[in-house]
Amino acid sequence: MTRFSVLAKSVTEVVVDALVVNLFQGEKRPGGATAAVDRALGGLLSQLIKEEKFKAELGQVLLVHTQGRIPAKRVLVVGLGKQEGFNLDAVRRAAGAAAKRAKSVETKRLATIVHGAGIGGLKPEECAQAVVEGTLLGCYKFIKYKTDAKGSPYLDEVAIVEKDERKIRNLRAGLKKGEIFAQSTIYARDLVNEPAAVLTPTALAKEAKKLVKEAGLSCKVFGINELKKMGMGAFLSVTQGTDQPPALIRLEYKPRQKARRKVGLVGKGITFDSGGLNLKPGDSMLTMKDDMSGAAAVLATMRALGKLRPKVEVVALLAASENMPGPKASKPGDVVRAYNKKTIEIANTDAEGRMVLADALAFLAKTDVDEVVDLATLTGACIVALGNFTSGVMGTDQDLIDRIIKAGSRAGERMWQLPLFDEYLELLKSDVADIKNVGGRAAGASQGGIFLKEFAGDKKWVHIDIAGPSFTDKEREDCSQGGTGVGVRTLLHYLLED
Ligand code: BES
Ligand code: MN
Ligand code: ZN
Numbered sequence: 001m002t003r004f005s006v007l008a009k010s011v012t013e014v015v016v017d018a019l020v021v022n023l024f025q026g027e028k029r030p031g032g033a034t035a036a037v038d039r040a041l042g043g044l045l046s047q048l049i050k051e052e053k054f055k056a057e058l059g060q061v062l063l064v065h066t067q068g069r070i071p072a073k074r075v076l077v078v079g080l081g082k083q084e085g086f087n088l089d090a091v092r093r094a095a096g097a098a099a100k101r102a103k104s105v106e107t108k109r110l111a112t113i114v115h116g117a118g119i120g121g122l123k124p125e126e127c128a129q130a131v132v133e134g135t136l137l138g139c140y141k142f143i144k145y146k147t148d149a150k151g152s153p154y155l156d157e158v159a160i161v162e163k164d165e166r167k168i169r170n171l172r173a174g175l176k177k178g179e180i181f182a183q184s185t186i187y188a189r190d191l192v193n194e195p196a197a198v199l200t201p202t203a204l205a206k207e208a209k210k211l212v213k214e215a216g217l218s219c220k221v222f223g224i225n226e227l228k229k230m231g232m233g234a235f236l237s238v239t240q241g242t243d244q245p246p247a248l249i250r251l252e253y254k255p256r257q258k259a260r261r262k263v264g265l266v267g268k269g270i271t272f273d274s275g276g277l278n279l280k281p282g283d284s285m286l287t288m289k290d291d292m293s294g295a296a297a298v299l300a301t302m303r304a305l306g307k308l309r310p311k312v313e314v315v316a317l318l319a320a321s322e323n324m325p326g327p328k329a330s331k332p333g334d335v336v337r338a339y340n341k342k343t344i345e346i347a348n349t350d351a352e353g354r355m356v357l358a359d360a361l362a363f364l365a366k367t368d369v370d371e372v373v374d375l376a377t378l379t380g381a382c383i384v385a386l387g388n389f390t391s392g393v394m395g396t397d398q399d400l401i402d403r404i405i406k407a408g409s410r411a412g413e414r415m416w417q418l419p420l421f422d423e424y425l426e427l428l429k430s431d432v433a434d435i436k437n438v439g440g441r442a443a444g445a446s447q448g449g450i451f452l453k454e455f456a457g458d459k460k461w462v463h464i465d466i467a468g469p470s471f472t473d474k475e476r477e478d479c480s481q482g483g484t485g486v487g488v489r490t491l492l493h494y495l496l497e498d
Helices: 032-040 044-051 088-104 124-139 165-193 201-215 224-230 233-239 288-308 353-365 380-386 398-411 422-428 444-453 488-496
Strands: 003-007 018-023 061-065 074-079 109-112 157-161 218-222 247-253 262-273 313-323 335-337 343-345 371-376 390-395 414-417 460-465
Touching: 003 124, 003 165, 018 032, 018 088, 032 044, 044 061, 044 074, 061 088, 074 088, 088 109, 088 124, 124 157, 124 165, 165 288, 165 488, 201 218, 201 247, 201 262, 201 288, 201 313, 218 224, 224 233, 233 313, 233 335, 233 353, 247 288, 262 288, 262 353, 288 313, 288 371, 288 488, 313 353, 353 371, 353 444, 371 398, 371 488, 380 390, 380 444, 390 398, 390 444, 398 414, 398 460, 398 488, 422 444, 444 460
Parallel strands: 003 157, 018 074, 018 109, 109 157, 262 313, 262 371, 371 460, 390 414
Antiparallel strands: 061 074, 218 247, 247 313, 335 343, 390 460
C-alpha cells in the first residue's frame, strides 16, 4: 500500500511525478499554493482554466505537463466544488479523484497540498486525514481474481507538502489516523467482495482469530453446539438449510487504562442470503454475498481499535451464517424460541437477518455494556425509502442516535433516522407465537427495527440498516464498484468521540 509522509517544502520545489493543487468552483483566480504553481509556470494554469472552461466542479481534474518549469512533472488541479457547504467529504472525494487520475497516468510518486484546511473551520489534521482516506479509498480495486491485473492499484508514495513547520505535527497525526481509517475500510471491502464460496462463516471466524494476534484483542467463536446449549433458537433456525457451519464470533477490545464506557457492537454476518425456502429471484440474489457487510464493518472496526487504542471497552458479536434452502431448512410457519425465551413465528425465511441479530442482541442485553449498536443489511425497504447512499437509523435512545448520525456525518456516511413507533409492533402480532418476523409490506425498515427492539432488552440501542450503501454498482471518487466498507469510519468516529 501507499507510503505517506509530510514534507516541509514548497510546492514549487518538490520532485515528483505529479503534484496536486486545487481550485474552488467560481473562484476567479487561483490562490495560495495553486497561485504559487501558476506563477512558477508563467500563468499557464490560469490560462488553461480559462481556455479549457475548467469549472472546478467537485472531483473534476485538469492535468498539465510542466515541461521542466518546476521539478514536478505534472500538475493536477482538482476541483473542490462550491465553497458554500464545503466539508470533509468534499476533501475526501477531491483527493480520491486526483489520486485516481494520477494513477491512470502511471504516477508512482505524488505530492499534494492539504485541501480545505481553514475553510469553514476545518482543522488541518482532519483535512489531512480526509486526504489520506480519499487517496487510498479512491485507488482501491478488488483485483484478486483478475488474471491480467498488473501491479498494485495504489500509488507508491504520497507526500503532503506543507511549508509551515508549526502545522506539521498535526498533519502527521491526521495522516496516521487517515491510514488506519482507510485501511480498515479497505479490509471491510475485501471481506464483502470475496465470493461467498470462499468467505463462509468458518472463514470469517478464522479471519477474526487472525486479527486477534495482530491487534491485541480477544476472541471466542461459538459453534453450533454452543448455540444450542445457549438456547439461541432464532439464530439456529437460519443455519438449518445449509451445510456450512454457523459461527457466533465474539471479539473484545480492552484499553490499557480504565475505560470510560463499554460499547457492544453487533454485525449481521449472512455470508450468502438466498432467501431460504422463500427463495429470492435471481437478480436480487446476485449481490447477496454482501449480506455480511455489517459483520465486515464491525470486524474492521475492531481491527482499527487495536491500532488506535481509544479509552473505550468494546465487545463485538458477528452473527455469521448462510441462509440456504437445503432439506433441513426452516419452513414458513415454523416457531422457534430465542435466547431471551420469546417465541418467534417464521413468517418469511428471507427475513433471516433479524433472526440472527435477535439472539446476538438478547445476549448483549444480559451483559454490562452501556450502549449497543448493530449494523445490518436488513431490508430492501430501507433502500426504497432512502436510496442507495443513505443508511436508516433507529433506536431506543435519542442521544445515542444523534451521536451516531453525527459520527456518520464526520465520516461522510449519510444517515437518516426512521421512526420506531410502538404501533409498528402490531404488524408483527402472530396467531401462534409471541411475535412473527414479518408483517406485510408497510414500513419495512421500521418493522425490522421494532422486531429487533424486542430483543435489545433495556439497553440504549441503535440499529443501522446499511442495505443501501453497503454495495455499489456505480463508481464514486472514493469508491469502486462492489463493497463499500460503509459503517467502519462511522463506528470509529463514534468510538473515538470524547
Ligand atoms: N439481506 C436482505 C436485505 C437486502 C436487500 C439487503 C437488498 C441488500 C439489498 C434481507 O435479508 C431480506 O431479504 N429482507 C427482506 C425482508 C422481507 C422478507 C420482509 C426484503 O427486504 O425483501
Ligand atoms: Mn433475506
Ligand atoms: Zn439478508
